[in-house]
Amino acid sequence: MSPADLRERVDKALHEFLQRAVAPLAGLSPDLAPFGVVTETFVLDGGKRLRPAFCYWGHRAAGGDDSDALIRAAASLELLQACALVHDDVIDSSDTRRGAPSVHRRFAAIHRSEGWHGDPEAFGSASAILLGDLALIWADTMLAESGLGVDALQRAFGVWDAMRVEVMCGQYLDVVEQARGGGSVERALRVARFKSAKYTVERPLHLGAALAGAGGDMLSALSAFGLPIGEAFQLRDDLLGVYGDPAETGKPAGDDLREGKRTVLVAFALEGANDTQRETLRRLLGDPALGEDGVTILREVIDATGARDRVEGLIDERYEQAQRALESPLLDSTAADALRVLAAAATRRAH
Amino acid sequence: MSPADLRERVDKALHEFLQRAVAPLAGLSPDLAPFGVVTETFVLDGGKRLRPAFCYWGHRAAGGDDSDALIRAAASLELLQACALVHDDVIDSSDTRRGAPSVHRRFAAIHRSEGWHGDPEAFGSASAILLGDLALIWADTMLAESGLGVDALQRAFGVWDAMRVEVMCGQYLDVVEQARGGGSVERALRVARFKSAKYTVERPLHLGAALAGAGGDMLSALSAFGLPIGEAFQLRDDLLGVYGDPAETGKPAGDDLREGKRTVLVAFALEGANDTQRETLRRLLGDPALGEDGVTILREVIDATGARDRVEGLIDERYEQAQRALESPLLDSTAADALRVLAAAATRRAH
Numbered sequence: 001m002s003p004a005d006l007r008e009r010v011d012k013a014l015h016e017f018l019q020r021a022v023a024p025l026a027g028l029s030p031d032l033a034p035f036g037v038v039t040e041t042f043v044l045d046g047g048k049r050l051r052p053a054f055c056y057w058g059h060r061a062a063g064g065d066d067s068d069a070l071i072r073a074a075a076s077l078e079l080l081q082a083c084a085l086v087h088d089d090v091i092d093s094s095d096t097r098r099g100a101p102s103v104h105r106r107f108a109a110i111h112r113s114e115g116w117h118g119d120p121e122a123f124g125s126a127s128a129i130l131l132g133d134l135a136l137i138w139a140d141t142m143l144a145e146s147g148l149g150v151d152a153l154q155r156a157f158g159v160w161d162a163m164r165v166e167v168m169c170g171q172y173l174d175v176v177e178q179a180r181g182g183g184s185v186e187r188a189l190r191v192a193r194f195k196s197a198k199y200t201v202e203r204p205l206h207l208g209a210a211l212a213g214a215g216g217d218m219l220s221a222l223s224a225f226g227l228p229i230g231e232a233f234q235l236r237d238d239l240l241g242v243y244g245d246p247a248e249t250g251k252p253a254g255d256d257l258r259e260g261k262r263t264v265l266v267a268f269a270l271e272g273a274n275d276t277q278r279e280t281l282r283r284l285l286g287d288p289a290l291g292e293d294g295v296t297i298l299r300e301v302i303d304a305t306g307a308r309d310r311v312e313g314l315i316d317e318r319y320e321q322a323q324r325a326l327e328s329p330l331l332d333s334t335a336a337d338a339l340r341v342l343a344a345a346a347t348r349r350a351h
Numbered sequence: 352m353s354p355a356d357l358r359e360r361v362d363k364a365l366h367e368f369l370q371r372a373v374a375p376l377a378g379l380s381p382d383l384a385p386f387g388v389v390t391e392t393f394v395l396d397g398g399k400r401l402r403p404a405f406c407y408w409g410h411r412a413a414g415g416d417d418s419d420a421l422i423r424a425a426a427s428l429e430l431l432q433a434c435a436l437v438h439d440d441v442i443d444s445s446d447t448r449r450g451a452p453s454v455h456r457r458f459a460a461i462h463r464s465e466g467w468h469g470d471p472e473a474f475g476s477a478s479a480i481l482l483g484d485l486a487l488i489w490a491d492t493m494l495a496e497s498g499l500g501v502d503a504l505q506r507a508f509g510v511w512d513a514m515r516v517e518v519m520c521g522q523y524l525d526v527v528e529q530a531r532g533g534g535s536v537e538r539a540l541r542v543a544r545f546k547s548a549k550y551t552v553e554r555p556l557h558l559g560a561a562l563a564g565a566g567g568d569m570l571s572a573l574s575a576f577g578l579p580i581g582e583a584f585q586l587r588d589d590l591l592g593v594y595g596d597p598a599e600t601g602k603p604a605g606d607d608l609r610e611g612k613r614t615v616l617v618a619f620a621l622e623g624a625n626d627t628q629r630e631t632l633r634r635l636l637g638d639p640a641l642g643e644d645g646v647t648i649l650r651e652v653i654d655a656t657g658a659r660d661r662v663e664g665l666i667d668e669r670y671e672q673a674q675r676a677l678e679s680p681l682l683d684s685t686a687a688d689a690l691r692v693l694a695a696a697a698t699r700r701a702h
Contacts, residue, residue, distance in 0.1 A: 024513075025520060029541065031527050032520055087484065091477040116530035123530050126442040129480060130523045133438065136487055137515045144508060150501055157495060162375075164488045168481045169376060169383055175477045176382050179467035190380065 001066070003053065003341065010052045013068070013075040014043055017142045035131055038106050043082050043135075046098030046250065050233075051077035051204045053342055058205030058222055061335035064212025069147035073156075073211060076146065077204055079139035084167050086132040090125050091175065092259060099250035104128035136164075148211055156210040163203035170194030177262045181286075185267040189231070192264060196237070197230030217330060224325035225339060232318035232347040235311050238263035242299060243308070254295030260286020264314070268307035277301050319347050352417070354404065354692065361403045364419070364426040365394055368493045386482055389457050394433050394486075397449030397601065401584075402428035402555045404693055409556030409573055412686035415563030420498030424507075424562060427497065428555055430490035435518050437483040441476050442526065443610055450601035455479035487515075499562055507561040514554035521545035528613045532637075536618040540582075543615055547588070548581030568681060575676035576690060583669035583698040586662050589614035593650060594659070605646030611637020615665070619658035628652050670698050 022036030052074035059070055088094075089102040096102060101109070108124030116123065143160065144153065174191050205222040206214075214222075240249050241256030242265060256263065266285065273281055280301050284294050302308060322343050326336045373387030406425035415421065439445075440453040447453055452460070459475030467474065494511065495504065525542050556573040557565075565573075591600050592607030593616060607614065617636065624632060631652050635645050653659060673694050677687045 021516075024516070028517070028520055028545065029524055031524055035520070035523065083484065087480050091473075091480060111530060114530075116527075117532040118530055122442075123526065126526045127523060129438050129442060129483075130519050130526070132480075133434065133484070133487060133519045134516065136484060137512070137519070140491060141512050144512075150505065154501065161488070161492050161495075165372075165375075165485065166379070168484045168488070169379055169386070172386065172478060172481045173380055173382055175474065175481070176467075179462060179465075179469055179474050181468040194379065 001338075003345070006053055006056060006071075007049045009068075009071045010049050010075045010078070011044060013072045014078055015040070017072065017075070017138070017145075018043065021138050021141065034107065034110055034127075035134065038103055039082070039131060039135060039138075042086070042097075042103055043078055045100065047078060047081070048346075049078065050342070050346060051081060051200060054201050054204035054226070054339075055208040057335045057338050057342065058208030059212045060208070061205070061222060061331045061339065062209035062212040062214035062218045063332055064208065067147075070208075070211070072146035073143050073148055074204075074208065076139045076142035077207070079135045079142055080164060080167065083132040083136040083139065084171065086128050086135065088171060090128045090132075091171070094255075094259075096251060099246075102128075103131055107131075139164075152211045152213070155213060156207055159203060159206045159210045163199060163207065166194055166203065167199045170199060178260065181260075181262065185264060185271060188262055188264040188267040191262075192231055192234040192238075193227070196234030197227045199230075200233060201230035202226035221325070221328040221330045224328070225322050225343075228318035228325070229322035229343045229347065232315045232322065232343075235264060235315050235318075236347045238265045239308065239311055242302060253292070254290065254298070257285060257295055257298050258288055258290045265302065265307050265311050268310045269302040269305045272305035272307055272310075273301070277305055315347055319343065352689075354689075354696070357404055357407060357422075358400045360419075360422045361400050361426045361429070362395060364423045365429055366391070368423065368426070368489070368496075369394065372489050372492065385458065385461055385478075386485065389454055390433070390482060390486060390489075393437070393448075393454055394429055396451065398429060398432070399697075400429065401693070401697060402432060402551060405552050405555035405577070405690075406559040408686045408689050408693065409559030410563045411559075412556070412573060412682045412690065413560035413563040413565035413569045414683055415559065418498075421559075421562070423497035424494050424499050425555075425559065427490045427493035428558070430486045430493055431515060431518065434483040434487040434490065435522065437479050437486065439522060441479045441483075442522070445606075445610075447602060450597075453479075454482055458482075490515075503562045503564070506564060507558055510554060510557045510561045514550060514558065517545055517554070518550045521550060529611065532611075532613065536615060536622060539613055539615040539618040542613075543582055543585040543589075544578070547585030548578045550581075551584060552581035553577035572676070572679040572681045575679065576673050576694075579669035579676070580673035580694045580698065583666045583673065583694075586615060586666050586669075587698045589616045590659065590662055593653060604643070605641065605649070608636060608646055608649050609639060609641045616653065616658050616662050619661045620653040620656045623656035623658055623661075624652070628656055666698055670694065 018036070018040045022040070025032040025036055055074035055077055056070060060066070064070065085097060086103045089097055090104050094102050095105055104124035104127065107127035108120040111120040111123040170191065174195060177187055177191055202223050205226045206219050209218055209222055238256070241261065241263070242254065246253050270278065270281060280297065284290060284298050287294065323340065326340055369391045373391070376383040376387055403425035406428055407421060410421055411417065436448060437454045440448055441455050445453050446456055455475035455478065458478035459471040462471040462474040521542065525546060528538055528542055553574050556577045557570050560569055560573055592612065592614070593605065597604050621629060621632060631648065635641060635649050638645065674691065677691055
């Protein structure tokens with residue numbers, strides 16, 4: 001099955017689930033209508049569906065069969081991700097997500113257009129916190145009602161549970177890392193490992209495999225692929241956050257610089273900088289008013305410290321390691337081929 | 352079993368679960384330690400354990416047996432409630448909860464004492480959003496790992512799921528109601544019905560009963576008791592929010608007035624006010640700087656409009672209705688007696 005076909009099936013499953021999940025809200029109160037509309041728009045209008053893809057192919061790699069129930073179970077990861085993103089945007093006060101206004105901005109706009117009392121921004125944040133909670137609950141419902149058997153769900157519960165805890169802990173570590181402003185390479189890599197390697201790739205692979213009844217050897221074989229490719233994926237994302245094209249990333253150019261994200265890239269830059277460069281980095285990184293010129297200066301300084309090349313080097317190493325792991329005889333060969341394609345797509349250089 | 356014994360068992364179950372749930376966090380990063388400490392302190396240092404009690408007695412009312420597994424399942428409702436409260440305090444920017452600093456204030460204090468970069472308040476809110484998410488996830492884990500059989504859990508999943516959705520929707524309707532500032536009695540009653548009648552009483556009763564395999568008649572019999580007593584409970588809470596003793600409520604005197612909560616009490620006051628009184632209400636309600644004098648004035652005005660008496664009248668009606676419902680021959684008589692005691696405690700007049 002091609003990535004595009006898989007994506008289409010995942011989107012269809014999400015659409016069908018949300019239609020069903022949102023329906024009872026109308027019976028509670030017409031005021032709840034925006035919850036349904038905003039959730040559905042947010043979930044369906046973007047995202048690369050990487051987590052469902054890794055879950056699906058983890059299942060197939062472990063010898064599990066294709067089924068619509070599997071697609072629904074895999075798609076539930078997008079609702080967990082919706083919670084993480086919506087709450088993350090509140091936490092970072094991000095105005096945009098996937099090229100459109102973030103959820104709290106959408107609710108602030110509703111507040112304004114209704115001419116309600118109080119602060120539209122506060123209303124927006126409150127609504128986004130609650131919508132994120134709802135998405136977290138719906139993720140659970142979608143998995144439980146996927147149509148996979150009770151035994152399969154029981155087997156997968158430990159992975160599902162660990163993954164949900166890890167994503168929230170990863171977000172918190174990220175927030176602490178920003179607050180600490182330390183910029184240590186080691187800590188930045190640890191955040192990357194949680195937020196991305198485990199949560200985006202390894203856990204979804206394990207979830208799919210556990211649903212197929214996989215044992216420890218299979219899970220290890222999938223980790224040997226998933227952890228390096230997940231780190232590579234996060235490192236690519238860090239580069240895109242600084243050097244990426246807004247049309248591709250859906251975020252304004254240099255947004256990560258304006259937020260002062262303590263990525264591995266930034267940690268390398270601080271480590272490799274001379275005094276003048278370090279001064280520039282300290283002065284401009286995290287400046288919320290950073291303009292186009294500031295972004296250009298920071299890009300050049302980071303490049304000049306050698307940080308960009310070092311990150312590309314780490315990506316290459318991890319990509320190679322992941323490719324070798326796919327040669328494991330334990331993995332179904334169709335699935336290994338599909339994972340190879342996914343790995344390349346998720347870590348390829350920006351154009 | 353006495354309310355105190357039940358409470359002790361619920362607290363013990365929560366303590367044991369949280370010890371187990373928090374343990375893996377230390378392996379992820381020592382920075383996660385505050386999550387464990389703050390969650391445990393918050394969950395164990397307060398709360399009336401009403402929801403676990405209704406769940407427990409709903410189970411017994413439907414003929415289910417006492418067991419430690421049941422206690423664990425019932426106690427999981429406190430983690431769901433922890434999520435709701437922690438997020439609610441972020442939404443309302445409340446400084447205190449249960450007589451102690453709210454969770455976001457505790458994390459802001461950590462930020463300050465560590466001397467971290469950025470805004471301590473923003474760090475506090477971010478951490479509280481994520482801690483609330485974690486509590487929502489752990490609620491689920493605690494129920495799933497309660498030790499009740501898969502069949503019982505399957506039977507109860509629909510109720511569990513509906514309850515979680517309703518609490519978030521109820522919170523949102525509350526936020527919308529504040530923003531609208533309308534003060535309609537009908538809408539305020541609808542919020543009370545969701546936030547309290549269904550979520551605090553009816554759903555916990557149903558959850559316990561569903562875990563015991565109850566059918567539609569039993570659920571209806573429990574609703575006939577739970578809905579009126581839940582509304583009475585919320586109405587009592589509204590009165591306590593205005594007239595209650597801070598030592599009893601754990602919140603500063605008149606906190607609801609300062610927040611401008613659009614309760615049934617306030618809606619009645621606006622409805623019954625003459626022009627002068629309405630002017631005073633509009634001017635002082637929701638004033639964040641409202642001092643002791645302002646609180647006293649508002650209390651007197653609300654009383655003078657007859658709103659306080661009308662709310663007491665509604666409580667009495669609902670209390671009587673709930674007592675009559677407990678005479679249903681379907682309900683186990685020991686459980687009916689225990690529910691009678693709970694109902695009286697949850698709706699009794701402030702001292």
